[in-house]
Amino acid sequence: MMVVPEALREGAKKARYVTSFMRQRLVHVNLQLLYTCNFRCQICDYWKAPFRDAPRLSAEQVGAISRKLAEVGPQVVSIGGGEPLLHPEIVEVVERLAEHHFPVMICNGWFITPERARALWRAGMYEISVSVDYLDPEKHDAQRGVKGAHERALRALRLLHENRTRSDQRVHMISVIMDDNLDEIEALIQLSRGMGITYLLTLYSDGRGTKHNRHAERDVSAHLLRLKSRYPEFVALRDYMARFTQAIREGGIAGCTCGTNLVNIDSQGQVSLCIDRMDEPVGSILEEPLAPLLARLQEKQRRSPCAACWTSCRGAIETIMHGPHTLDALRDYWQLTKRIPLTARG
Numbered sequence: 001m002m003v004v005p006e007a008l009r010e011g012a013k014k015a016r017y018v019t020s021f022m023r024q025r026l027v028h029v030n031l032q033l034l035y036t037c038n039f040r041c042q043i044c045d046y047w048k049a050p051f052r053d054a055p056r057l058s059a060e061q062v063g064a065i066s067r068k069l070a071e072v073g074p075q076v077v078s079i080g081g082g083e084p085l086l087h088p089e090i091v092e093v094v095e096r097l098a099e100h101h102f103p104v105m106i107c108n109g110w111f112i113t114p115e116r117a118r119a120l121w122r123a124g125m126y127e128i129s130v131s132v133d134y135l136d137p138e139k140h141d142a143q144r145g146v147k148g149a150h151e152r153a154l155r156a157l158r159l160l161h162e163n164r165t166r167s168d169q170r171v172h173m174i175s176v177i178m179d180d181n182l183d184e185i186e187a188l189i190q191l192s193r194g195m196g197i198t199y200l201l202t203l204y205s206d207g208r209g210t211k212h213n214r215h216a217e218r219d220v221s222a223h224l225l226r227l228k229s230r231y232p233e234f235v236a237l238r239d240y241m242a243r244f245t246q247a248i249r250e251g252g253i254a255g256c257t258c259g260t261n262l263v264n265i266d267s268q269g270q271v272s273l274c275i276d277r278m279d280e281p282v283g284s285i286l287e288e289p290l291a292p293l294l295a296r297l298q299e300k301q302r303r304s305p306c307a308a309c310w311t312s313c314r315g316a317i318e319t320i321m322h323g324p325h326t327l328d329a330l331r332d333y334w335q336l337t338k339r340i341p342l343t344a345r346g
C-alpha cells in the first residue's frame with residue numbers, strides 16, 4: 001500500500017476545504033463532546049442539570065461522525081462542551097477527527113501538562129484556545145468558580161505554545177466580552193503578545209438557559225476596532241467585531257447561515273442549527289445520513305430565519321463567506337491561521 005506523506009495529505013485536505021468554502025458549503029461543525037466540567041462559570045449552563053448527566057460521545061462514535069461529515073468535505077470541527085480535556089479518550093477523539101478534518105478546541109486550561117499538550121498536537125489538533133476573561137486573577141476565578149483558574153489558564157497557554165509540533169498549529173487566548181471586562185481587553189492582548197500567542201474574543205450570549213444581561217452599554221465595536229488597529233496579535237475578524245454594538249442593541253444579527261455553512265452536534269450525536277438551539281434537533285448523525293439532516297435544518301431556517309445571536313463561529317464564516325469586505329476578512333483570517341515558527345522547545 002502506498003504511504004502518502006503527512007504534508008501531502010494535509011495539503012490536499014486544505015485544498016478541499018478552500019473549495020468547499022468557495023462553494024459556500026458546510027465548513028464548520030461545533031461538536032459538544034461532553035458536558036462534564038470542573039468549573040462552575042457564572043455565564044455558562046452546561047455544568048448544571050440536565051446537561052451534566054448527559055452521556056458523552058465515545059471516540060468510536062466520533063470516528064463515525066468524522067467519516068459521515070467527510071462525505072460533504074473537510075470541516076473545522078470545534079470541540080467544546082463542558083471541558084473537553086475531561087474526556088478520557090480526548091487524544092483518540094482528536095486523531096479520529098484529524099483523519100478528515102481540522103480539529104480545534106476551546107478549553108479552560110486546567111488539565112494541560114507538557115505531555116498532554118504534545119499528545120494533542122501530535123494527534124492533529126490545529127488550534128487550541130484557552131479561556132481567560134479578565135486580567136485580574138480574582139475576577140477570572142470568581143467568574144469561573146474555581147480558585148487558581150487564572151494561573152492554570154496562563155500556564156496552559158505557555159505549555160501549549162511551547163509544545164506545538166507544527167508551525168501551523170495555533171494557540172489563542174480567548175475572552176467572552178461582557179459588561180465588566182471591556183477595559184481589560186487591551187492588557188489581555190498585551191499579555192498574549194508577551195507569550196508569543198494571539199488573542200481572540202467572542203460576544204457574550206444570553207440565548208441559552210436563564211441568563212442575565214451582561215452586555216456593556218458602550219460602543220463595544222468602536223473600542224475593539226481601535227484595539228485591533230493597534231495590535232496585530234489581536235486576531236478576531238474586523239467585520240465580526242464591527243457588528244457587536246448592533247448585535248447588543250438589537251439582540252442579534254440577521255442572516256444566520258446555520259444549517260448550510262455550520263451546524264451543531266451534541267454529546268449524543270443530535271444535529272441542530274447551533275448550540276443555542278440544541279433543544280430543537282432534527283435527528284442523529286449516528287443514525288441517519290447527513291444530507292437529509294442538513295435539508296431539514298435548511299428548511300427550518302427558511303421557515304423561521306433566526307437572528308438571535310452573533311457568536312464567533314457565525315461571525316468568522318459569515319464575514320469571510322458572505323461579508324461586505326471579503327479581502328479584509330481573508331487578510332484577517334490569514335493572521336489568525338498563519339504559521340508561527342516553533343519555539344526552541346517546540
Ligand SMILES: C[S@@+](CC[C@H](N)C(=O)[O-])C[C@H]1O[C@@H](n2cnc3c(N)ncnc32)[C@H](O)[C@@H]1O
Pocket residue numbers: 037039041043044045046080081082083084106107108130131174175176202203204205206
Ligand atoms: C462553554 S465553554 C467550553 C470549553 C471550556 N470548558 C472553556 O471554559 O473554555 C466554550 C466557550 O464558551 C464561552 N462561553 C461560556 N458561556 C458563554 C456565554 N454565555 N456567552 C458566550 N460565550 C460563552 C466560554 O468562555 C468558552 O470560551
